[in-house]
Amino acid sequence: xxxxxxxxxxxxxxxxxxxxxxxxxxxxxxxxxxxxxxxxxxxxxxxxxxxxxxxxxxxxxxxxxxxxx
Numbered sequence: 479x480x481x482x483x484x485x486x487x488x489x490x491x492x493x494x495x496x497x498x499x500x501x502x503x504x505x506x507x508x509x510x511x512x513x514x515x516x517x518x519x520x521x522x523x524x525x526x527x528x529x530x531x532x533x534x535x536x537x538x539x540x541x542x543x544x545x546x547x
Contacts, residue, residue: 482492
């Protein structure tokens with residue numbers, strides 16, 4: 479953007495190019511947002527790449543079968 483300002487581009491054209499870049503990047507990111515972001519994650523899925531076990535993260539007094547999904 480500094481280059482376009484240095485070349486004498488109007489402020490409205492700079493604003494339009496900023497909005498165009500933002501809109502384009504959101505369109506590219508949309509599949510990732512739709513397919514990868516989830517509302518709920520199971521405990522097993524959440525612990526898949528960690529060193530903890532289900533028993534380590536459950537509250538005291540709860541058993542594995544008592545977990546609500």
